[in-house]
Amino acid sequence: MPSPAALRAHVESALGERLASTLLLREKAAPLTVSTGVAGLDALTGGLPRGALSEITGPASSGRTGVMLAALAGATHREEACALVDASDNFDPASAAAAGVDLDHLLWIRCGESDRASLRSTQRRTALGRLEQVLKITDLLLQGGGFGMVVLDLGDIPPESVRRVPLTSWFRFRRTVEPTATVLLIVEREPCAKTCASLVVRLQRTAVCARDAASPSEAEFHGWRVLSWTEPAIPPANAVSHAALLHGMQLRAEVVRSWTQRKPVQSVGADFELRAGW
Amino acid sequence: MFACIHIPDFPVAAIVRAESLLREHAVAVLDGKPPQARVFALNDKGRQLGMEIGMTKLQASIFAAAKPERVPATKMVTKKKSAQIEFAARRTKTQPPPANAIFRQRSPAQEDSAHAALLDVAHAFTPRVEDTHPDRLLLDLGGLERLYGSAPAMARQLASRVSSVGLDCNIGMAANPEAAMHAACGFSGITVIPAGEEARRLGILPITVLLDSFDLAHGSEVETTASVRECNKLREQILDTLERWGVRDFRTLALLPEHALAARLGEAGTRLQRLSRGVGMRTLALCEPQMHFEEAMELESAVETLEPLSFLLNRLLEQLCARLEARALAVQTLTLRLQLELRVADEQTTTLEELHESANETTARNLHTRTLHLPVAMRAPKVFLKLLQLDLAAHPPGAPVCKLWLAAEPARPRSAQRGLFLPIAPEAEKLEITLARINGVVGERRAGIAKVLDTYRPDAFHMERFVSRQEDRTPGGDLTLSDTSSAPPVALRIFRPARRIRVQLTEGRPCRLATLDRHADHNELQGKILWSAGPWRSSGDWWAEQSDAESTAEQAQAWGREEWDIVLATDNGNDVALYRIYHDTGTGHWFADASYD
Numbered sequence: 001m002p003s004p005a006a007l008r009a010h011v012e013s014a015l016g017e018r019l020a021s022t023l024l025l026r027e028k029a030a031p032l033t034v035s036t037g038v039a040g041l042d043a044l045t046g047g048l049p050r051g052a053l054s055e056i057t058g059p060a061s062s063g064r065t066g067v068m069l070a071a072l073a074g075a076t077h078r079e080e081a082c083a084l085v086d087a088s089d090n091f092d093p094a095s096a097a098a099a100g101v102d103l104d105h106l107l108w109i110r111c112g113e114s115d116r117a118s119l120r121s122t123q124r125r126t127a128l129g130r131l132e133q134v135l136k137i138t139d140l141l142l143q144g145g146g147f148g149m150v151v152l153d154l155g156d157i158p159p160e161s162v163r164r165v166p167l168t169s170w171f172r173f174r175r176t177v178e179p180t181a182t183v184l185l186i187v188e189r190e191p192c193a194k195t196c197a198s199l200v201v202r203l204q205r206t207a208v209c210a211r212d213a214a215s216p217s218e219a220e221f222h223g224w225r226v227l228s229w230t231e232p233a234i235p236p237a238n239a240v241s242h243a244a245l246l247h248g249m250q251l252r253a254e255v256v257r258s259w260t261q262r263k264p265v266q267s268v269g270a271d272f273e274l275r276a277g278w
Numbered sequence: 279m280f281a282c283i284h285i286p287d288f289p290v291a292a293i294v295r296a297e298s299l300l301r302e303h304a305v306a307v308l309d310g311k312p313p314q315a316r317v318f319a320l321n322d323k324g325r326q327l328g329m330e331i332g333m334t335k336l337q338a339s340i341f342a343a344a345k346p347e348r349v350p351a352t353k354m355v356t357k358k359k360s361a362q363i364e365f366a367a368r369r370t371k372t373q374p375p376p377a378n379a380i381f382r383q384r385s386p387a388q389e390d391s392a393h394a395a396l397l398d399v400a401h402a403f404t405p406r407v408e409d410t411h412p413d414r415l416l417l418d419l420g421g422l423e424r425l426y427g428s429a430p431a432m433a434r435q436l437a438s439r440v441s442s443v444g445l446d447c448n449i450g451m452a453a454n455p456e457a458a459m460h461a462a463c464g465f466s467g468i469t470v471i472p473a474g475e476e477a478r479r480l481g482i483l484p485i486t487v488l489l490d491s492f493d494l495a496h497g498s499e500v501e502t503t504a505s506v507r508e509c510n511k512l513r514e515q516i517l518d519t520l521e522r523w524g525v526r527d528f529r530t531l532a533l534l535p536e537h538a539l540a541a542r543l544g545e546a547g548t549r550l551q552r553l554s555r556g557v558g559m560r561t562l563a564l565c566e567p568q569m570h571f572e573e574a575m576e577l578e579s580a581v582e583t584l585e586p587l588s589f590l591l592n593r594l595l596e597q598l599c600a601r602l603e604a605r606a607l608a609v610q611t612l613t614l615r616l617q618l619e620l621r622v623a624d625e626q627t628t629t630l631e632e633l634h635e636s637a638n639e640t641t642a643r644n645l646h647t648r649t650l651h652l653p654v655a656m657r658a659p660k661v662f663l664k665l666l667q668l669d670l671a672a673h674p675p676g677a678p679v680c681k682l683w684l685a686a687e688p689a690r691p692r693s694a695q696r697g698l699f700l701p702i703a704p705e706a707e708k709l710e711i712t713l714a715r716i717n718g719v720v721g722e723r724r725a726g727i728a729k730v731l732d733t734y735r736p737d738a739f740h741m742e743r744f745v746s747r748q749e750d751r752t753p754g755g756d757l758t759l760s761d762t763s764s765a766p767p768v769a770l771r772i773f774r775p776a777r778r779i780r781v782q783l784t785e786g787r788p789c790r791l792a793t794l795d796r797h798a799d800h801n802e803l804q805g806k807i808l809w810s811a812g813p814w815r816s817s818g819d820w821w822a823e824q825s826d827a828e829s830t831a832e833q834a835q836a837w838g839r840e841e842w843d844i845v846l847a848t849d850n851g852n853d854v855a856l857y858r859i860y861h862d863t864g865t866g867h868w869f870a871d872a873s874y875d
Contacts, residue, residue: 038766060802060855063768065875070766079701081746092872093728093739095769107744109716109725136719144712146704146746155771155875181702208845208856249768 031198034078034149034183037070040272041201041253048149049198052259053174053184057191058203063251064155067203068187069099072151075183076102080148083107083141087134088156107147109137131161135169142176142184150177154188162192170196191256200256206271207250279429280455280562281417283396283440284448284462288413289319292392293382295444296575296593304329304379306338318384327379335381342379387574387683394568395443395601401567402604403436408455408562414462416455418562433468443600452476456491457556460528463487476556481529485520488528488554489513492546516543516550528554567605572685573597580619580678584670587679591666594684595659602688608655610689612662614670616646618677646675653745654706655689661707668714672722703746713744734818735837736871737772768874770858776869777803779859788842791859791868802855803870805848812842817863838863843874 002010033047048054048071058064073096075082082105084091089110093103111133134152141150154162170193177184186193191200252271285291289307294300304327309318317333328341393412400407406418419432426432433449440447450461453473457480461469464483471479492513519542525531531554539547552558573594581587591614602608648669650662692706704712716725723741731738782790788810793803817838839860847854856874861867 059853060873061875065769065771066766069769081703089774090771092770092772093730097730099767103728108728111720133719137716140712140715144704144708146702148702
């Protein structure tokens with residue numbers, strides 16, 4: 001009876017030409033991560049993993065776009081080529097410039113319209129038609145390769161429409177992006193990629209900092225904590241909005257799923273702020 | 279040392295260059311309008327069939343062999359029939375069927391392209407090139423031995439480069455240009471004549487080779503049609519005289535007494551004898567390299583769909599890229615012109631001027647031009663083909679195509695020194711195809727770089743082409759913690775177009791709003807306004823003229839608005855969101871144009 005070591009050596013020598021590591025346990029290396037651009041989020045998540053699909057979810061006015069622009073600002077600051085697939089044509093270049101995004105490195109794709117006669121006019125306006133465009137374009141971008149970050153902005157698409165996207169699409173994106181250094185980031189209202197996502201972060205507002213808190217009772221009723229702000233509301237010339245009610249938002253981020261960390265996530269959270277650019 | 283590149287049967291070669299499948303067939307090129315069209319040029323297989331230059335198409339088609347009958351493999355055949363088929367197959371094995379003759383109309387455009395390609399190859403080899411004739415070039419190779427090796431090695435390289443642009447050539451090399459030219463025109467393949475052996479090696483050539491090049495050597499001095507006719511007449515007279523004397527090759531002519539020949543044929547006779555002996559030196563009339571790269575193809579029958587057109591484009595692109603590669607250049611702009619089948623004019627024209635104008639308009643209407651501006655110079659025929667396919671799919675010609683031109687604006691190829699630590703960037707070639715495909719999905723000008731305009735007008739930007747800036751990049755590490763921000767800015771999400779709303783005011787301030795858009799996605803824009811701040815009044819571009827409805831968003835158009843920032847508690851639930859709404863002072867309507875996120 002040969003010893004286990006001898007047996008192993010025999011098997012490995014027999015299969016050595018065909019298989020690189022026959023009986024060795026292949027440890028999956030920890031994925032490289034890049035900064036989200038927000039220190040609080042980085043501390044919570046460890047950053048956005050490269051070669052993986054990440055999701056940032058939250059309701060309207062929960063700071064998703066601000067976090068997305070911060071991540072894009074970081075990627076363009078590293079001179080990486082980035083792509084933004086804008087499902088509802090909501091991207092504001094002025095906000096992005098104010099957030100520090102180098103627009104020269106950002107490919108902005110505005111979905112929602114098409115000159116193609118094949119696309120029916122009824123389908124053109126609906127969220128479903130836009131989602132089809134998003135999926136097609138994402139396929140093209142990921143297969144073309146070379147982008148440091150690809151962002152899918154589904155923030156204004158109703159969650160019931162996004163849920164109709166088959167899981168195979170998300171799985172395909174994950175498999176395509178896996179051997180690359182691309183960060184695939186989805187911004188949406190509710191998580192949709194399920195197990196295909198390596199990182200899912202949920203954002204929630206906890207407070208707003210408003211100039212004119214006229215009726216705090218109503219604010220408390222809606223779960224808002226109003227912080228007073230009494231500075232003069234004269235916006236500078238580069239302000240993205242003129243009226244300037246909002247001074248900032250306090251947010252809470254919660255990691256729903258993270259495959260980049262060893263231990264399973266148990267709803268850990270962190271607080272951080274978004275500040276208006278005026 | 280001089281070399282001559284000669285393309286035998288040049289009009290045929292120019293057509294075969296565009297249709298490589300014709301190499302296996304006998305090809306006859308016709309010139310003139312039917313029914314007076316006559317055979318202008320033939321290839322070797324055509325001559326073997328018995329066709330001759332000057333025949334009418336009807337005469338030449340008699341020599342064209344009929345197609346052999348094909349028997350379907352699945353068909354059940356009787357024993358007798360199968361024996362017949364076997365016999366026929368055996369007969370065809372012993373006597374291969376002659377190739378069918380294919381007739382093509384002469385194409386000056388394709389001949390020009392082939393000649394330009396030949397010049398490109400020659401200029402890439404040496405700058406000292408004489409453009410002797412459309413089918414032959416003379417090259418001065420003096421001093422190039424250290425670069426290319428011995429004379430046979432140079433000849434082989436030259437032949438290889440000429441074949442790379444789709445032409446089969448004969449190469450002649452000798453110590454003087456005339457001997458090199460006679461060797462190229464008289465012998466097939468590569469012929470290298472050492473110095474001093476010209477008379478012996480050229481001696482076996484027929485006298486017609488000498489007379490052809492003799493006439494052509496004086497071609498530059500002949501300008502008028504009458505002079506050409508006179509020259510041809512003189513050539514025929516000399517040929518008749520030499521035939522009567524029994525002079526049929528170079529050697530016999532070289533042995534004739536010099537003075538007696540001069541007395542009978544004059545100066546021309548003396549020059550002919552010197553050429554037949556392979557002596558004499560002349561200076562080459564050098565030509566400048568052209569920077570115009572254009573390939574053309576005329577079609578026998580018009581192409582209606584894009585798929586067969588793609589094959590033709592592929593052929594043209596390969597030819598174009600081979601020419602550019604020979605000159606170490608790349609493409610910056612690619613222009614495709616398609617001539618569409620003539621349409622019948624709607625109205626009858628009466629005067630000559632009207633007829634001329636109508637012809638010009640028809641020509642312009644029947645040309646479909648597409649131009650591709652490439653962000654970086656590249657030389658990849660497959661990429662160009664894909665880009666042209668996508669462009670033509672988006673902008674179809676609209677009528678059958680009967681002729682196509684493809685022109686390239688050359689540029690220096692980009693030189694990029696890649697590094698291990700450079701940031702990620704898409705390859706320029708792949709990116710162009712990806713962008714073209716994306717444009718096909720979302721439409722023109724909806725993918726690119728956003729440039730914020732220097733104006734107070736809200737949502738003022740324009741789109742520019744996205745370019746991968748690989749060359750400008752510098753090595754940089756990942757973002758460090760010091761680059762992260764503890765408080766990133768609040769962003770706006772713009773609604774395009776702005777959503778029409780109905781606003782209820784209390785004491786001049788908005789207190790409730792409802793959307794007027796029945797779209798299912800916009801239902802959240804309805805509810806009670808918890809807070810509001812405003813109004814912020816602004817206006818602009820009132821100094822510009824009132825633009826019409828066709829003006830684009832980038833053009834100045836007077837605007838005025840009173841903006842409010844609001845916090846809205848939606849009727850759908852307990853959700854609260856921040857929006858920017860405005861009152862358009864021009865129309866008096868309310869709109870919601872952005873949300874804070």
